[in-house]
Amino acid sequence: MLKAVILIGGPQKGTRFRPLSFEVPKPLFPVAGVPMIQHHIEACAQVPGMQEILLIGFYQPDEALTRFLEAAQQEFNLPVRYLQEFVPLGTGGGLYHFRDQILAGGPEAFFVLNADVCSDFPLSAMLAAYRRQPHPFLLLGTTANRTQSLNYGCIVENPQTHEVLHYVEKPSTFVSDVINCGIYLFSPEALKPLRDVFQRNQQDGQLEDSSGLWPGAGTIRLEQDVFSALAGQGQIYVHLTDGIWSQIKSAGSALYASRLYLGQYQLTHPERLAKHTPGGPRIRGNVYIHPTAKVAPSAVLGPNVSIGEGVTVGEGVRLRESIVLHGATLQEHTCVLHTIVGWGSTVGRWARVEGTPNDPNPNDPRAHMDSESLFKDGKLLPAITILGCRVRIPAEVLILNSIVLPHKELSRSFTNQIIL
Ligand SMILES: Nc1nc2c(ncn2[C@@H]2O[C@H](COP(=O)(O)OP(=O)(O)O[C@H]3O[C@H](CO)[C@@H](O)[C@H](O)[C@@H]3O)[C@@H](O)[C@H]2O)c(=O)[nH]1
Numbered sequence: 001m002l003k004a005v006i007l008i009g010g011p012q013k014g015t016r017f018r019p020l021s022f023e024v025p026k027p028l029f030p031v032a033g034v035p036m037i038q039h040h041i042e043a044c045a046q047v048p049g050m051q052e053i054l055l056i057g058f059y060q061p062d063e064a065l066t067r068f069l070e071a072a073q074q075e076f077n078l079p080v081r082y083l084q085e086f087v088p089l090g091t092g093g094g095l096y097h098f099r100d101q102i103l104a105g106g107p108e109a110f111f112v113l114n115a116d117v118c119s120d121f122p123l124s125a126m127l128a129a130y131r132r133q134p135h136p137f138l139l140l141g142t143t144a145n146r147t148q149s150l151n152y153g154c155i156v157e158n159p160q161t162h163e164v165l166h167y168v169e170k171p172s173t174f175v176s177d178v179i180n181c182g183i184y185l186f187s188p189e190a191l192k193p194l195r196d197v198f199q200r201n202q203q204d205g206q207l208e209d210s211s212g213l214w215p216g217a218g219t220i221r222l223e224q225d226v227f228s229a230l231a232g233q234g235q236i237y238v239h240l241t242d243g244i245w246s247q248i249k250s251a252g253s254a255l256y257a258s259r260l261y262l263g264q265y266q267l268t269h270p271e272r273l274a275k276h277t278p279g280g281p282r283i284r285g286n287v288y289i290h291p292t293a294k295v296a297p298s299a300v301l302g303p304n305v306s307i308g309e310g311v312t313v314g315e316g317v318r319l320r321e322s323i324v325l326h327g328a329t330l331q332e333h334t335c336v337l338h339t340i341v342g343w344g345s346t347v348g349r350w351a352r353v354e355g356t357p358n359d360p361n362p363n364d365p366r367a368h369m370d371s372e373s374l375f376k377d378g379k380l381l382p383a384i385t386i387l388g389c390r391v392r393i394p395a396e397v398l399i400l401n402s403i404v405l406p407h408k409e410l411s412r413s414f415t416n417q418i419i420l
Pocket residue numbers: 007008009010013056057058085087088089090091094113114115116117151152153154169170179180181182223247
């Protein structure tokens with residue numbers, strides 16, 4: 001019997017995701033037409049023997065989360081439960097705190113998945129590797145280029161045995177081009193070292209650490225307190241993948257992840273991809289259209305477009321590399337490129353809304369998405385355009401490389417601005 005835990009974090013952590021995280025908790029943001037963590041749940045539900053999926057985080061359970069859990073339980077016919085931390089317990093504290101719930105029923109092992117990653121989740125391959133050689137910790141690793149590796153947990157492995165010899169979380173100088181994907185398979189034994197860290201922290205008292213966590217209150221950093229501390233002791237192994245993988249930290253990376261998942265749908269969910277039908281809109285490449293959306297036949301959509309519930313797309317609209325969230329309206333002949341259109345927003349006719357993608361370097365197979373800050377030298381860096389919820393863009397204007405905060409009614413064109 002197997003279980004899975006998804007670490008969904010909580011409200012303070014979504015800052016790079018603003019203004020989109022104002023409306024919906026980040027783990028429920030739609031990526032390729034479904035909530036971000038539905039991709040995780042679908043992957044877990046396909047592993048034979050999966051008994052239960054636990055979401056651990058410090059969100060106050062709200063209507064959206066409750067509805068999502070109910071729908072997921074029904075769809076996958078599995079218990080999907082939310083366990084709330086009353087203070088942020090870090091990436092490992094919640095696993096220890098809720099250990100009884102995780103170990104209830106005696107699972108053989110449990111997956112632990114960061115919510116903010118996009119992946120093809122090679123969980124069966126990880127399970128097969130674990131069953132060949134059960135060790136307390138199995139980490140999924142992928143490669144990154146030298147510069148970008150510094151933004152992740154870096155793993156030095158023994159290439160013959162795949163044992164993790166050395167682990168450094170976000171090092172300041174180059175350590176290894178193998179990085180931690182935030183996807184793990186732990187044996188029940190893994191909880192023992194977590195207990196040791198917990199007890200040591202209790203003895204050391206309430207001292208706040210450099211990341212602002214309170215170890216005395218039960219916080220555990222899986223990466224530093226466990227992986228770095230136990231590397232080289234025969235307990236941690238890595239399973240390497242060259243499948244799709246990307247972090248989802250910023251809105252730009254959500255758009256990129258949407259593209260990766262839409263590509264995956266060719267194999268996993270061909271029924272989710274829109275097909276060209278007589279009298280329907282022209283579809284180019286991978287496009288998701290929610291069944292309740294109304295799309296005019298002369299619109300041209302794709303590649304990499306995802307259209308949410310109840311969206312209206314008018315005649316002659318051109319839409320490419322974009323996510324349009326539920327209830328938005330694109331009036332006739334708008335052109336929307338590299339943009340996220342927020343819930344209930346309206347783009348007036350003949351308006352052009354355009355962003356600049358900051359995709360990984362296509363000539364470097366080890367490149368990942370840069371989720372750097374929005375500004376450099378006091379200037380907004382060109383990036384995708386984001387319209388917050390219920391924004392109104394008038395007819396015949398240009399909105400380029402801009403972020404528009406929720407409920408704004410614009411009256412003219414804007415370029416390279418954050419409109420507050
Ligand atoms: N329940 C809970 N979850 C948390 C908490 N803090 C973070 N998380 C969740 O844990 C995951 C990791 O979040 P971060 O702490 O922001 O780490 P990171 O910068 O994303 O780096 C981690 O992931 C990288 C891969 O994406 C790894 O390379 C890196 O080593 C590390 O594990 C996210 O899914 C986040 O929601 C917490 O206090 N409680």
